[in-house]
Amino acid sequence: MKYLCVEPGCSMNTTVNRRSRLVYMDHAATTPVRPEVIEEMLPCFTERFGNPSSVYALAREARVTLEKARRQVADAIGANPKEIYFTSGGTEADNWAIKGVAAANRKKGDHIITSAIEHHAVIHTCQSLEKQGYRVTYLPVDEFGRVDPASVEEAITDKTILVSVMTANNEIGTIQPVAEIAKVAHDHGVPFHTDAVQAIGAIPIDVDNMGIDLLSLSGHKFGGPKGTGALYIRDKTRIGTFMDGGAQERGRRAGTENVPGIVGLGKAIELAVAEMPEKSPRLAAMRDRLIKGILETIPETRLNGHPTERLPNNVNVAFRYVEGESILLMLDALGIAASTGSACTSASLEPSHVLVACGLPHEEAHGSLRLTLGSRNTEEDVDYVLEVLPRVIERLRRMSPLSPERYA
Amino acid sequence: MYSERVMDHFMNPRNMGEIPDADGVGEVGNPACGDIMRITLRIEGDRIVDAKFKTFGCAAAIASSSMATELIRGKTLDEALAVTNKAVAEALEGLPPQKLHCSVLAEEGIRKAIADYRARHGSPEASGG
Numbered sequence: 001m002k003y004l005c006v007e008p009g010c011s012m013n014t015t016v017n018r019r020s021r022l023v024y025m026d027h028a029a030t031t032p033v034r035p036e037v038i039e040e041m042l043p044c045f046t047e048r049f050g051n052p053s054s055v056y057a058l059a060r061e062a063r064v065t066l067e068k069a070r071r072q073v074a075d076a077i078g079a080n081p082k083e084i085y086f087t088s089g090g091t092e093a094d095n096w097a098i099k100g101v102a103a104a105n106r107k108k109g110d111h112i113i114t115s116a117i118e119h120h121a122v123i124h125t126c127q128s129l130e131k132q133g134y135r136v137t138y139l140p141v142d143e144f145g146r147v148d149p150a151s152v153e154e155a156i157t158d159k160t161i162l163v164s165v166m167t168a169n170n171e172i173g174t175i176q177p178v179a180e181i182a183k184v185a186h187d188h189g190v191p192f193h194t195d196a197v198q199a200i201g202a203i204p205i206d207v208d209n210m211g212i213d214l215l216s217l218s219g220h221k222f223g224g225p226k227g228t229g230a231l232y233i234r235d236k237t238r239i240g241t242f243m244d245g246g247a248q249e250r251g252r253r254a255g256t257e258n259v260p261g262i263v264g265l266g267k268a269i270e271l272a273v274a275e276m277p278e279k280s281p282r283l284a285a286m287r288d289r290l291i292k293g294i295l296e297t298i299p300e301t302r303l304n305g306h307p308t309e310r311l312p313n314n315v316n317v318a319f320r321y322v323e324g325e326s327i328l329l330m331l332d333a334l335g336i337a338a339s340t341g342s343a344c345t346s347a348s349l350e351p352s353h354v355l356v357a358c359g360l361p362h363e364e365a366h367g368s369l370r371l372t373l374g375s376r377n378t379e380e381d382v383d384y385v386l387e388v389l390p391r392v393i394e395r396l397r398r399m400s401p402l403s404p405e406r407y408a
Numbered sequence: 409m410y411s412e413r414v415m416d417h418f419m420n421p422r423n424m425g426e427i428p429d430a431d432g433v434g435e436v437g438n439p440a441c442g443d444i445m446r447i448t449l450r451i452e453g454d455r456i457v458d459a460k461f462k463t464f465g466c467a468a469a470i471a472s473s474s475m476a477t478e479l480i481r482g483k484t485l486d487e488a489l490a491v492t493n494k495a496v497a498e499a500l501e502g503l504p505p506q507k508l509h510c511s512v513l514a515e516e517g518i519r520k521a522i523a524d525y526r527a528r529h530g531s532p533e534a535s536g537g
Binding site for chain 1: 415418419421424426435439440441442443445446463464466467469
């Protein structure tokens, strides 16, 4: 392999051959669908195409596969199958949980507590409710992105109808003290929702042990197909209907079920949870080698998120003096797929609300890089990233007017 | 998302660096916004004989400064002042709408560097940029 030239004026195109192999380190964005999952899905498109709501044998067969998937999802989080409702993904599950609880409890209260670092599916849903007259508290986080359960206690009132805090953050990987937060909510008779989209298959989830009343999950984050997800709704939780129409999903989420997708989701979550005891420590070791290597070889770099309470596959670092989109495009030219919290990759031109909530100055948030590992990543991939990333940062710092003299 | 020309100027930037003891210096942008451009000029008589840039920002910002310095090299000061952000964006075969501000920054950087030169040389046309 040729090396990335960092000399001023040197053309990178002529010194580096694009790697034929892709080093995909953006598993928090999405994951490839596993072959075993596709195998289970395919017959549902053709021979087993029946509508589960019909009565004949073909339809009953579809109903059986649907209920098998429901049990697979329930088993993965310690729930009862009748508490699992299939959705089009994590975003719909978040929308349903928050808007559904808000609507069903309007007479009881109008106050929702969430955190400042939630996914946009939660934040924008809460903002939408604010326009309708609900009040929302966005709890601050510490420098590592953790919510203090005591802050939930302080924010809660007799008008609070929902507490929603994510299990693990999609950008910085910080794992929240979900059980403690849920306990505070329950002590006040308030239901607790968690967006567990990034946590499924990465850390153990048990809705009873953790005190979760509503949980959102998304199929494509753990080897299932896009457009699939589920909302866990604990029995007797007061929540409105999300989609009006037929009697599907016990009349709470109408529309003919996406049977192939749901079957894929069921298989994928079963595999993900079964493989977690082997996979998570392996990814965590690669994660720690990446973090250590990056911090040791690249000066003026900081780790974002919690040093230990973090997802096993998440690396998030901020490099001073450089901008994230530039880093991503140079890494892309070297065959590495990654992500950033820089404004320059968003339409809003605002840097990541998560990094800003953790206290990062805007200029440093612009220089963030997220690498999220998956089961196909190898130690060789880690070596390759550790080899080329310092050159990319060095090259961009040479171009930057902010760099201290050593990069001039 | 980006044209081939933008990617070319991003991956192979022209005129990257800083002219020591430059005759005109223009720094524009704000680190909090994610863009800073520093343009340095060597001016002989009324002509820009060399132009260099240093940029903190996205690919569009780096490509815009690279292209802008290419466009003004060899030009008189008045000719350089006539180089608009639109000309920079067109020379790059277009920029995505949310990135047009990068070409505006390049135009502002040139104007500020020329204004700096004129201010230092007591030109009546000097302006604050």
